[in-house]
Amino acid sequence: MLLELVAVAFWAMLPAYVPNNVAVLAGGGTPIDSGRTMGGRRLLGDGKTWRGTAVGTLAGFVLAQALTALAPVVLRTTGVAVPTFPVTAAFGLAFGAMLGDITASFLKRRTGRERGASFPVVDQLDFVAGALGCAALLDFAWFSTTFSLPVLGVVVVLTPVLHVATNVVAYVLGLKDEPY
Numbered sequence: 001m002l003l004e005l006v007a008v009a010f011w012a013m014l015p016a017y018v019p020n021n022v023a024v025l026a027g028g029g030t031p032i033d034s035g036r037t038m039g040g041r042r043l044l045g046d047g048k049t050w051r052g053t054a055v056g057t058l059a060g061f062v063l064a065q066a067l068t069a070l071a072p073v074v075l076r077t078t079g080v081a082v083p084t085f086p087v088t089a090a091f092g093l094a095f096g097a098m099l100g101d102i103t104a105s106f107l108k109r110r111t112g113r114e115r116g117a118s119f120p121v122v123d124q125l126d127f128v129a130g131a132l133g134c135a136a137l138l139d140f141a142w143f144s145t146t147f148s149l150p151v152l153g154v155v156v157v158l159t160p161v162l163h164v165a166t167n168v169v170a171y172v173l174g175l176k177d178e179p180y
Contacts, residue, residue, distance in 0.1 A: 004080050009154035011074075011082040012146050015064035015090055016097040016131035017159075019056035021166065023098065024175055027052030032102065044105045045115040053098045060094025089142045092135035100130020116178045124160035 029051040033043035064085035071084045085093070104126035108119050132152075136143040147155070171179035 005150055006154055006158065007080055008082055009151045009158060011067065012151065013093075013128070013131070013155055013159070014067060015060040015085060015093040016127060017162065018063050019060040019094050019097045020101050020127055021056075021170070022059035023049075023052035023056035023101075024170065026055035038109075041109045041112070043109060044102060045109065047115050048102050048105050053102070056098050057091070057095045060097060061090050064090030064093065083142075083146045086139055086142055088139040089135050089146075092138035092143075093131045096131035096134025097127040098130070099134060100127040103130060118178075124163045125156070128155060128159050 027047070027049050029049045031044065031046050032048045032050055032053065033045070036043050067082070068084040068090075071082050074080060074082050104119065104122050105115075107122065108115075108117060111119075113119055132143070132147065132155075135147075167176060168179045170176040
């Protein structure tokens with residue numbers, strides 16, 4: 001059933017969806033690149049900080065543990081078997097999402113884009129690639145069981161829609177300088 005597939009995909013990705021949003025709220029502080037440059041451009045920029053990365057990763061990890069505790073309740077009440085998150089997978093999804101976003105910032109700077117500039121497709125799927133890559137690297141058995149091809153397909157379609165919607169909301173609330 002499509003609704004169940006969407007629910008499982010969303011649940012499985014929640015620990016990766018949350019970190020970058022929390023990082024925006026908790027960010028600030030020392031930039032990861034400490035102002036260093038490459039080819040006359042910042043490596044990452046002021047928007048990628050140690051505090052934002054740490055707090056975002058922690059938020060995604062804690063959320064994964066809460067979802068694991070709630071999974072039996074979801075199964076009992078809805079009949080939908082949502083995934084649980086071993087520690088390695090929880091960390092991989094959360095930290096990987098942050099790493100994917102950091103990598104995209106590096107690529108933006110290398111291609112001459114300034115902080116906040118649009119980078120279509122990369123902006124919507126950078127954290128997904130990082131999260132899935134880290135989760136697969138740290139817990140391949142869990143990853144391969146959880147992210148079947150249909151689930152991955154839903155993630156690739158659903159994520160850009162959610163990404164644009166949450167960015168517009170953050171923009172309207174004054175939490176972001178641009179709506180993308």
